[in-house]
Amino acid sequence: MSTASRIRCADLNDRIMSAKEAAALIPNGVNVGMSGFTGAGYPKAIPQALADHIREQREQGTEYKIGVFTGASTAPELDGVLSEVNGMSFRIPYQSDPIGRKNINEGRMDYMDVHLSHLGPDVAAGFYGKISVAVIEVVGITEEGHLIPSSSVGNNKTWVDVADKVIIEVNHGQPAGLEGMHDIYQEDFLPPHRKPIPVLKPEDRVGTPYIKCPKEKIAAIVETNSTDRNSSFSEPDEASKQIAQNILQFFDDEIKAGRLPKELLPIQSGVGNIANAVLAGLNDGPYKNLTSYTEVLQDGMLEMLKSGTLKMASCTSFSLSPEANQELAENIEEYKDRIMLRQQEVSNHPEVIRRLGIIAMNGMIEADIYGNVNSTHVMGTRVMNGIGGSGDFARNGYLSIFMTPSLAKGGAISTIVPMVSHVDHTEHDVQVIVTEQGLADLRGLCPRKRALEVINKCAHPDYRDRLLDYFERATKNGRGQHTPHNLAEALSWHENFEETGKM
Template sequence: MGAAEAAALIPAGATVGMSGFTGSGHPKAVPQALAARIEAEHAAGRPFKVNVWTGASTSPELDGALAKVGGIAQRLPFQSDPLCRQRINAGEIDYVDIHLSHVAQQAWFGFLGPLDVAVVEVLGILPDGRLIPSASVGNNKTWLDIAQHVILEVNTLPPRELEGMHDIYYGTAIPPRRKPIHLEHATERIGEPYLRVDPAKVIAVVPTHHADRHTAFAKPDADSRAIAGHIIDFLAHEVQKGRLPKNMLPLQSGVGNVANAVLAGLLDGPFEELLGFSEVLQDGMLELIRTGKMRAASATAISLSPEAMREFTERIDFYRERIVLRSQQISNHPELVRRLGVIAMNAMIEADIYGNVNSTHLMGSAMMNGIGGSGDFARNGYLSFFVTPSTAKGGSISCIVPMVSHVDHTEHDTQIIVTEQGLADLRGLSPRQRAQVVIDRCAHPDWRPLLQDYFDRARRSGGAQHTPHLLGEALTWHQRWLDTGSMRP
């Protein structure tokens, strides 16, 4: 049936599990038809909202379209759409920010409530009813398993050669029936190439022919290249010390320009035969595979720029042998991250002098995107880097502060902080030792004296000295920016 007919099958107040992860593999037609229906219902004076669950962020055609018409009541677990963000911060959408590895299990446990409808993009349906997954897997397996009803969008535009690139694992279970996940190598296959669905639950099949949203990445700037250089030098040092093998350990890289700059820096680095074990395969990792620097990679989604997507499509037979796409409950699973010894690299908004990291909130209250998978990898990785330029907003904000305005990753989960100024290795250091290293190596020179002054006065304050703070002053930097547009006193 058509998208409008399928959207008419979704009732007001329904919880809808959509496919999609970082702009790839999301349904293209039904969300827009649903948005049009919601807009018409609102114009007629009838309330209509739905709860939206996904794998991660999607695109303006899904999050943006539904947010624009005020059609989202609840959203989880991650988003990056400007309109959606605006409504979240206005208190119009209840946003549930969840570690990506936790979503499927919380849904299975029943913690999130029932899932009424799944809307999942696939590339095709086999004669026996199995489904060919698209460019992302995300939470699709779980949505298909637990939803009361299923709507399938069959997209004929992506290359059919994606078939066989996926590894869908059906061995997870709810406690106490859980068993170890028998994956011992980053690109090992432990499942099957197809998704399953009970045909009795399928209420609509909608044909589409639309591309994913491919966003061009900005070229790495000087700060990104400097951050990449610090990380690569550090990794070489760890190899020299015998704490890493020469081909390192599997790499995880978050989304964005800094992450791509680090991966681009590895092209000229001394490391060979690399492996990837990440959430998203972006341009930088694709380039490492293309040049032979990276042997193979595992992820839950492919999210490329238009240029990189053309390269991927033209040489898809080459990449099919070197890329595995899994469910995000496997790609982000703490058990596997710990076992494989993943080296994690993720962006942050700010860090404080003691190593606490804020990766989600601006000035303590405004949601940016969400925690995503950074916590899955940070707490469980063999090495974990958090990266950011040392300043923001033209230098009016220091990204190294006395106390973060929101905590996503505590000092106990933070190993290494990197800015363009330098790298602070916090492993094995007490809080006061960490503070001095962060100030000396990561803070911008314009802000370093102010941070040092705060730390010195906190140590002289007469209070407890394990983690010295001036509580009446610790968050005044953020308040000053809200009041004056600058953190400067």
């Protein structure tokens, strides 16, 4: 590792130390803001050293836990190792680690699920107490001591601003060419000092390429050489491909109706195989000069940039397979002017999303017949990952689309149910529901008409008649005709699954 090429501020050379020494600077019981968003840009060495430190403290009879704040999910080297030692008393705002999920669902770790655009300003306002330490991965440090962000930005600026001390991981394994790809907005996000964010199109640059950090705040610098750990996406199955075709047909119809321009509007896409199938369909279709204003750039969008279908992508993080990561690193100069990485307060900002007219496409666990969506909880009580940015985009986008296969668990579960077991997105924020069975356009429909649209267009045939029977009986029970329900059996499908393993 060449320290000189990455740490350009000579005043900071005396703060270079080992991960073990840096981890010892994190006191027991504090809240720590760590970098990382969807498995990109998270610290690689310090969390492992901290986990070792926690083990040592436990062996000496000292209980040791910290609160962990991030941008979104991280990776086994952060969430995994700290979950293994049960070292987190509190976790926010999103996680996807299986051990962490188990700790949350078994009550060993407190977890708070929040909209991603809210967390940075809420922490700056003091809603969640003090963030004492920030642990941030960077590509390098400038001559002035500014931080060159890594493969994600997330809440890093906020953590640096509010923390008493900052611990830096300078990762030589991240491409040095990332420098200049970031746009860090410097204005205040708190009332009464808020100003309009002047993003009028996805390619607008409104900030600086660096995170400003007072040199006296930097307590330690640890050098690493590790790539982000992201898994390869599997090939889309037939259901995912059909969902993609249903959405593409919808776009074609909207263009013909004059409700979308032929270049569409800026697209936002959640992460996963279905999302990648939609992006692949867009890449293979007639669309040109598309733009994206999203939180995560995954393989499908990188392919669209490579082919020229997508001319510009604004995001807060990468979520790339190892193959796509290599493609980005090897050709980063070709991508640099067409990708912009912002902090998540900007990438997910409700006002910017509303002004740009984002087409929001997100996954879900289940939807009910009236259009309410559950995107976080299995059977109403066990959290999967979190709401992430889906609420930011669904509530404020020009079009709000939710998608999932109509069946789960080999047919044991219908993803279209009489009533969702947990509500993340109310019927007011959901315009379109898509499964491989079809697409339900809910715009302009009263609840009873939405129910028939969802059942007839999206439900799997194995469950469609039962849903129609439920709805028809609910309309005759005399309890009200606006949103008919049989309350005694509205959640009986979920109860059946818990008792028998099948809805």
